[in-house]
Amino acid sequence: MASTPLVEATDLGKTFAGPVPVEALRDATLTIEGGEQVAIVGPSGSGKSTLLNLLGLLTDSSAGSYRLDGLDTTGLSERQRASLRAERIGFVFQEFHLMGPRSSLENTELGLLYRRFPKRERRRRAEEALVAVGLEDRIGTKVDRLSGGERQRVAIARAIVGKPRLLLADEPTGNLDEANSMAVLDLFAALREENTAQVIVTHDPLVADHCDRRITLRYGRIESGGPR
Amino acid sequence: MRRPTVRRSGVRPLDFLRESAAELSGQPVRSLLTLVGIAIGVSSVVVSVLLVTTVRFQVSDQFDARLATQVVVAPSGSDSAPGPEPESAEAPWRQDGVDRVRAIPSVTAVASTVRSQFDQVVRPNALVDPTAIPETTAVFGVDPLAVPELDGDLRGPGWSAWHAAHAERVAIVPERAAAAHGLQGVEVGDRIFISGLDFTVVGTVGPVPRLPVLETGILVPDTTLIRHFAADATTRRLLVVTQPGAAPDVAEVLAPALLPTDPAALAVSRPVSDVTLRQAVDQNLTNLGLVLGLVVAVIGSFAVANTSLASVMRRYGEFGLRRALGASPFHIGVHVLTDATLLGFGGGMIGAVAGEAIMLGVAANRHWQPVIDVRIPLLAIAVATLVGALAGAYPARVASRIEPTEALRR
Known part of the structure; x- marks a missing residue:
């Protein structure tokens, strides 16, 4: 029997309400297997971020269906979607979204805050995650004092500390130089061994070339690379 | 699914x-x-x-310390008690009545006061400036022990029962009245002039907490006031100070003790209900x-x-x-x-x-x-x-x- 894909989206669509409704995404059908690394490319306004937000359960779809890890997410309450995000999804953002006055360890711990882990367990796992991204000597450092590459590695540590099934990254190398970009891609590559699927929105051809597959969006539609 | x-x-x-x-x-x-x-x-x-x-x-x-321990007796017809005006400027009670009140165990002080019918001209000397508008002040007749018993800080010997019995021209000058009427610096032994009569100063006094109105005039013996200036009988008071909490009980027995023959001629009151x-x-x-x-x-x-x-x-x-x-x-x-x-x-x-x-x-x-x-x-x-x-x-x-x-x- 064939294994169930981690991500199964069928005719997914998103229309933003307003005086003039905006159809940001339509008829998006795609599947992603566990451990697969998928790049989403396309010009600005093509619906990349909207697709990422839908896959990350940060917003409701207007049409279609989305199954994550075999679970139908249609009609879930906000609380249930929050629980799924906490347990199965990790996010990495271009702007890092770290909490400046806090240390690398405290920022990484945040990735487990909403999962009822005891403080000691959160700390242990966060330290492991920071070691995994090569920041063992920056554990207690305030993130304000870290370089851009180090900050992004803290953000990745926060995203992977809960061992998510799906990692969503929005322009993760957008603010980094080439060396730091390569370091981030190496970290993502290592996650494949953990069977973590990765969806990376990027404008960078170098990043897209590193991925197993490329989905191209244009005018809110998947132009190529959707279903396998 | x-x-x-x-x-x-x-x-x-x-x-x-x-x-x-x-x-x-x-x-x-x-x-x-x-x-x-x-x-x-x-x-x-x-x-x-x-x-x-x-x-x-x-x-x-x-x-508790002041008002709650104070009882005032006035003759009927005075300005705080109903009835016909008193016929005499003399106190309706006699000394033996006052002594009986003093003998009540919870009574700590008794002071009789009366005010002159008219305010009097007071000067530090006999010289009269015909161009000046004369200043007048109240004169209070009080009994010999009144000032110390009203918690007043008397400086000087004051007058004795003998002075009172003979209506001697002696006076106690409150500092407040002295300041208001040009008598600053007056000391025991000095003479002051009240409506032209010379009085020997036998004491000065600061605040009189239990009866502050006394600070506004010159204090002389009760008998002296009646003889020389005429007392306003409607202002006669006997202030009785009691131990804390005893005022209501003392008030009950005060009139019969003071004037057994006609207690109804006296009005007994407490200045204010401390509880209220x-x-x-x-x-x-x-x-x-x-x-x-x-x-x-x-x-x-x-x-x-x-x-x-x-x-x-x-x-x-x-x-x-x-x-x-x-x-x-x-x-x-x-x-x-x-x-x-x-x-x-x-x-x-x-x-x-x-x-x-x-x-x-x-x-x-x-x-x-x-x-x-x-x-x-x-x-x-x-x-x-x-x-x-x-x-x-x-x-x-x-x-x-x-x-x-x-x-x-x-």
């Missing part, structure tokens, strides 16, 4: 507190300013209420404290609400991140509510301690007996915490409604 089985995400209550503590300590200046604002409000309330309590105690104490007056003062001061507390609570709640709302706006992106990490709208609301509640609690603690310290300082400075009621600061902390929580409710609602995708774009 399999329905999702989603484990409910959650945050341990202690972690909400830890997160709020981290957030508040991460913005030390902002948090400190808010805490100071709340603390000032809370300390104002604590100081007001504690001072009100302390002052109330002082006021009550004075009522104290209750009125208590009520007024309590109301003042409550109004102050209410005003500060309203101002404090706006301060916390404003800070919390500003914090929500500033942390927009952070709330988007937290939502991405698995926080539900409820969790976000609780974060904001916990921040505001902690601010209220912290401000309440600081304010309560500061308020206690200020109140103790004021009490020490004024030589008051401070009234330490631990319930007041504890209540202030509880109210500040509650106000913080209530003030955080609206910002918490705003924060919980933030769209994560929109927040993450900021």
Whole structure:
């Protein structure tokens, strides 16, 4: 029997309400297997971020269906979607979204805050995650004092500390130089061994070339690379 | 199709507190300013209420010591008792009646006073300036022991029963009257002139707490006043001072003891009901404290609400991140509510301690007996915490409604 894909989206669509409704995404059908690394490319306004937000359960779809890890997410309450995000999804953002006055360890711990882990367990796992991204000597450092590459590695540590099934990254190398970009891609590559699927929105051809597959969006539609 | 089985995400209550503590300590200046604002409000309330309590105690104490131990007897027909005007300027009671009153065990002092019918011209010497408008003052006839028994600080020998019996021209000059009528510097042994008659000064006196009206005129023996100036019989009083709590009982027996043949000719009264007056003062001061507390609570709640709302706006992106990490709208609301509640609690603690310290300082400075009621600061902390929580409710609602995708774009 064939294994169930981690991500199964069928005719997914998103229309933003307003005086003039905006159809940001339509008829998006795609599947992603566990451990697969998928790049989403396309010009600005093509619906990349909207697709990422839908896959990350940060917003409701207007049409279609989305199954994550075999679970139908249609009609879930906000609380249930929050629980799924906490347990199965990790996010990495271009702007890092770290909490400046806090240390690398405290920022990484945040990735487990909403999962009822005891403080000691959160700390242990966060330290492991920071070691995994090569920041063992920056554990207690305030993130304000870290370089851009180090900050992004803290953000990745926060995203992977809960061992998510799906990692969503929005322009993760957008603010980094080439060396730091390569370091981030190496970290993502290592996650494949953990069977973590990765969806990376990027404008960078170098990043897209590193991925197993490329989905191209244009005018809110998947132009190529959707279903396998 | 399999329905999702989603484990409910959650945050341990202690972690909400830890997160709020981290957030508040991460913005030390902002948090400190808010805490100071709340603390000032809370300390104002604590100081007001504690001072009100302390002052109330002082006021009550004075009522107990003075008014509650005072009974006044006046002849019927005087200006404080109904009836026909007295026929004679002489006191209707005799000395043996006064002695019987003095013998009542709980009576500590007795003083008879009467005022001259007309104010008299008083001068420090016999020289008369025909161009000056003469100044007049009251002359009071009092018995020999009246001044010390009315708690007056008599400096000089005063007059004796012999002076009174012979209607001698001797006078006691209160400092207040001296200052008002050009008699400053008058000393024992000097002579002053009352309506042209010379009087020997046998004493000066400062405040007379039990009967301050005596400070406004010249004091002479009762008999001297009647002989030379004519007494206003309607102003005759016998002031009886009792031990604390005995005034009502003494008042009952005073008239028969003083004038057994015709007790109905005397009107016995207490200047004021100490219980009624104290209750009125208590009520007024309590109301003042409550109004102050209410005003500060309203101002404090706006301060916390404003800070919390500003914090929500500033942390927009952070709330988007937290939502991405698995926080539900409820969790976000609780974060904001916990921040505001902690601010209220912290401000309440600081304010309560500061308020206690200020109140103790004021009490020490004024030589008051401070009234330490631990319930007041504890209540202030509880109210500040509650106000913080209530003030955080609206910002918490705003924060919980933030769209994560929109927040993450900021």
